[in-house]
Amino acid sequence: MDSTATESGAQMPVNEQTGMGPIILFGPPGAGKGTQAKVITEKYGIPQISTGDILRDHVSRGTELGVRAKAYMDQGQYVPDQVVCDMVAERLTHADCMKGFILDGFPRTVAQAEWLDKYLGNRVFDTLKQCRPAVVIRFVVEYNALLQRLTGRRTCPTCGRIYNVHFQPPRVPDTCDVDGSRLVTRKDDREDVIAERLKEYEQQTLPLAEYYRKCNRLLEINADQPVEVVTAEALRAIEHGHSL
Ligand code: ADP
Ligand code: AMP
Numbered sequence: 001m002d003s004t005a006t007e008s009g010a011q012m013p014v015n016e017q018t019g020m021g022p023i024i025l026f027g028p029p030g031a032g033k034g035t036q037a038k039v040i041t042e043k044y045g046i047p048q049i050s051t052g053d054i055l056r057d058h059v060s061r062g063t064e065l066g067v068r069a070k071a072y073m074d075q076g077q078y079v080p081d082q083v084v085c086d087m088v089a090e091r092l093t094h095a096d097c098m099k100g101f102i103l104d105g106f107p108r109t110v111a112q113a114e115w116l117d118k119y120l121g122n123r124v125f126d127t128l129k130q131c132r133p134a135v136v137i138r139f140v141v142e143y144n145a146l147l148q149r150l151t152g153r154r155t156c157p158t159c160g161r162i163y164n165v166h167f168q169p170p171r172v173p174d175t176c177d178v179d180g181s182r183l184v185t186r187k188d189d190r191e192d193v194i195a196e197r198l199k200e201y202e203q204q205t206l207p208l209a210e211y212y213r214k215c216n217r218l219l220e221i222n223a224d225q226p227v228e229v230v231t232a233e234a235l236r237a238i239e240h241g242h243s244l
Helices: 033-044 051-061 064-073 081-092 095-099 110-120 143-152 191-205 207-214 227-243
Strands: 002-005 011-014 023-026 048-050 102-104 135-140 153-155 162-164 218-222
Touching (some): 023 207, 033 102, 033 162, 048 051, 051 081, 064 081, 110 207, 135 207, 143 153, 143 191, 191 207
Parallel strands (some): 023 102, 023 135, 048 102, 135 218
Antiparallel strands (some): 153 162
């Protein structure tokens, strides 16, 4: 593994084995980003950076950031850009990111995307010859399917595995297949909060699709298909990038 300093001074991850750059998973809540991120993480040995998970960890530990973020998260609103960008900047300094990384749920606003481009170096996608461009994979799922996915979502508080009472039920109800922990329902997976989260997505995140499309970095996949089919399409997008 190696790393290359960009104009902004940020160390760009370069995976010499795969030539892989950052992978950005883009889509509404419930689209399956976390589910797919876990498969990609295992396949390529690169970390999943989920801003939602990092924020929930802060909330559960009661840190100053967590207390501040909770007020937004409980209402389904976005945490301010600066808070999230600082958090991501800190996470990207960890050694495991040098091999490449998956961003799950970040960036979520145009301001965050601009910040990320600057952080990684403005022309990184053109200048970093040995590294493939960042792949931005958009998961497209229609509204009613999202509602069903979110209300049926259960997660393991110990290993983070994601289940769904309708589509991916655990072998024993409410119990993690891997470690036997009792599954939990996220506090923001309630219908009133879900509606607000989907509204935030439409208003603040959808414009990002245009941002990435304009610079030819957006790959769209139909995520309204069985998990394994979506995985196959996501891996094809990662490995063949813009020739998909
Ligand atoms: P996100 O990270 O985008 O919010 P998740 O990966 O947590 O989404 O998935 C949301 C819910 O939908 C989970 O309960 C998950 O088990 C389920 N799910 C994910 N992908 C699919 C799929 N392709 N088909 C049906 N259900 C899915
Ligand atoms: P998620 O786990 O991705 O569904 O995120 C859960 C919640 O965390 C969101 O509803 C937001 O309140 C907050 N959050 C996560 N990522 C971001 C982000 N990139 N920008 C702003 N808020 C975020």
